[in-house]
Amino acid sequence: MSLIVQKYGGSSVANTERIRKVAERIARVWREGHKLVIVVSAMSGVTDRLIELAREICPEPSGRELDVLLATGEQTSMALLAMALHSLKIPAVSLTGAQAGIVTDGSHTRAKIANITPKRLREHLQAGQVVIVAGFQGQTETGSITTLGRGGSDLTAIALAAVLRADLCQIFTDVDGVFTADPKIVPNATKISEISYDEMLEMAALGSKVMQARSVEFAKKFKVVFEVRSSFHDKPGTVVREATEDMENVVVRGVTLDRDQAKLTILGVPDRPGIAAHIFTALAEADINVDMIVQNVSQHGTTDITFTVRKEELARARRVTEPIAAEIGAREIRWEEAIAKLSVVGIGMRSHSGVAAKLFHALAQAGINVQMISTSEIKISVVVDEASAIKAARVVHDAFELGHQGSPDSSGG
């Protein structure tokens, strides 16, 4: 008998019919004799509708009250799922975040889990009940309702798996798992059966959209092995865990493409200490998230600094940067929106050389120019022209042999 934590996202509980399907899946596992903790999100669309309602009242609603409002979404789906289990004769009980003992800090709408006291949850498990917990929510020490922000339900599931020392943690979602590349862009992309936390973190941060990075970080910190899989069929998904020796043998785990970046270059920056700090402090203070930063070799006492931001933040980034460029006597500012960031990720890079060379070779052969390069221990990112982005992803995916075995050459544009 195992203790299993399962999390079902909004699309898995989008309507009463899907809730019944989820209940049937849970019932099958329960009948095998396992103890089950189920974390649910709000039915898809509900959270957005609640936010809209709040905006009708008040353009900038207070975080505390927005959390009170949003928390009703998961409370609704957890009650409905409990009822669906009851009608299958499965004993089940639902708990809000507060009732499940999830205590957070007071940062409303993006609270951090401070600790979990799962006394009540354990009592219900011991009584033989399936325990359904509202994802995405908790309460402060003083008893105010909080929400955990985007991806919060995954975090709830992983935190509960950690504190309950669950044997298995399954994140059910509307995708089959983590892929070597986005199958919409690279048709012969394959599902990854096992991936390390660090690789998953890079993939998440690079926009593979399966999971928020902080849930993965939390799982890594507390060594929670979890599986990302689809709630629409019974095929296994992707298991995320600490790196094994076996994993090190694969040089590149996957290729990701981020087409939401824009590039900003400050030309002719005086090459003095503190200039870069000045620029990036100002950007940070304006809450602009800078991704890649490249500074070219200094020539004649000046240098060029290039960085990328999200497209929607480009205009603000320019407004922040322009007065500073003038102040420090930089020559010119240029920007470019039609770019894409391609990355290859793999812990195997630590022990294998030649990854960068292979990447650049593949791009060069396809006639794709590399505009920026940035590397980390398990990742190499390049910025390319947006028009070449899809072609770039395909040729790189092929170069590292990530596609289906025997798949046709798909390096064409």
Added chain:
Amino acid sequence: MSLIVQKYGGSSVANTERIRKVAERIARVWREGHKLVIVVSAMSGVTDRLIELAREICPEPSGRELDVLLATGEQTSMALLAMALHSLKIPAVSLTGAQAGIVTDGSHTRAKIANITPKRLREHLQAGQVVIVAGFQGQTETGSITTLGRGGSDLTAIALAAVLRADLCQIFTDVDGVFTADPKIVPNATKISEISYDEMLEMAALGSKVMQARSVEFAKKFKVVFEVRSSFHDKPGTVVREATEDMENVVVRGVTLDRDQAKLTILGVPDRPGIAAHIFTALAEADINVDMIVQNVSQHGTTDITFTVRKEELARARRVTEPIAAEIGAREIRWEEAIAKLSVVGIGMRSHSGVAAKLFHALAQAGINVQMISTSEIKISVVVDEASAIKAARVVHDAFELGHQGSPDSSGG
């Protein structure tokens, strides 16, 4: 500076526009320097929609989970009202029933308030905040969410007014107050400015629909003076309080009509002790609510027993009664749906004689036959033919001079 408890029903917070109106009303009172506790219902229609959703999942959902689900209704409206107050620059905070310290027994969907620990509520009041409390809900000693059943939000308001020793308790609703008769039936009915708990209880029990009897009982028990008034304008409503000497001078406070009754007569019942107990125990066990009971004088060793039930329970009442009638050797069962119960209510009856005589005289003059009579200390009820019901209400209302002064004779049918 007073402490005022206000309750707003579902129609008063039906949409974001109305919520803003309610916020404006609260803001005006707050700016006068009063402390305010606001109890809100779910936006009208929401509770019904949630019940429907539950039924889609499960024909008979568990009470515990239904309460978890329904409690989201008030949680939604309280958060929205807090936001609306914030946008008027009024400091406001919302609390669920559990957060407000409302502890109930474990009878899900119709829980009784066991006690209230308003520590947190008082802290927020002391901090100068308007405190918004979800009506209709609480939690058990062990922390399960409960709801208080129909009219539960009124009960929340009155219970909070009691425990906080509020100076004023106002129940805002979609009617102007309590009337001497239903204005739809008796056009010259007038609003009652003051009414005693006992009269209000009889009016409520007799279907005047303004408030559930148990909220009034609770107010009576804890001596909470409250006012029922409209949230759509600023006119005063009806104050409900302990009887004053002044009130005793009015013989009849109001006339009510209940057209939802049916009559069942068992003819030729052997006049032995225990027979009536046998019949009414069986009806009680079948959960059939019997209203009036009249037993005629015994003749030749047999008697006739007549009682009324709600129309929708007539068929069940017959099924319960028939085997018993056969068993005890009664002659026959008859029933009649086309009846109405008219009642006059007033604590003045205690000290004034001739009320019954005046009632019967008025009905006789209008040619209306009285089928059953039942009296209590502050109420006289008669059953009349349904076709005469409206006429009966009008002539009685006129006979006791309850209409507008100088109003035209409205005794016509």
